[in-house]
Amino acid sequence: xxxxxxxxxxxxxxxxxxxxxxxxxxxLEKWQIENDKLPKHLRRPPPxxxxxxxxxxxxxxxxxxxxxxxxxxxxxxxxxxxxxPDRLAVHQRSCKPKATKLFPVQxxx
Ligand SMILES: [Zn+2]
Ligand SMILES: [Zn+2]
Numbered sequence: 745x746x747x748x749x750x751x752x753x754x755x756x757x758x759x760x761x762x763x764x765x766x767x768x769x770x771x772l773e774k775w776q777i778e779n780d781k782l783p784k785h786l787r788r789p790p791p792x793x794x795x796x797x798x799x800x801x802x803x804x805x806x807x808x809x810x811x812x813x814x815x816x817x818x819x820x821x822x823x824x825x826x827x828x829p830d831r832l833a834v835h836q837r838s839c840k841p842k843a844t845k846l847f848p849v850q851x852x853x
Contacts, residue, residue: 754791756828778830786829 748761754771772790779787817826822839 753793775830782830782833786833788829 749758750761750764751758752764752767752771754768754775759767776790779790818829818832819826820832820835820839822836825835827835
């Protein structure tokens, strides 16, 4: 039997249909902690659970598509890679514009 994968509407990762219900409450909890750490302009309302559709694979596919759209990736202004808003904040701490490597770093007084 091919395992059915479901996309978590909070983090966008794939989980087996059995493990997603276990993962989701923990993921939302984690999401809220991370969201609280973000600067105000990056904070988002909690992801909304996509409406469950009755039926088989079509329902799962539609749910997965809805889940994939419920989170938005943001591009890094320095390197152009896309990240979830919380990941972007973490990434930008270490990602600097390439130009800074070509010039002496100016340390503010
Ligand atoms: Zn998740
Ligand atoms: Zn970057």
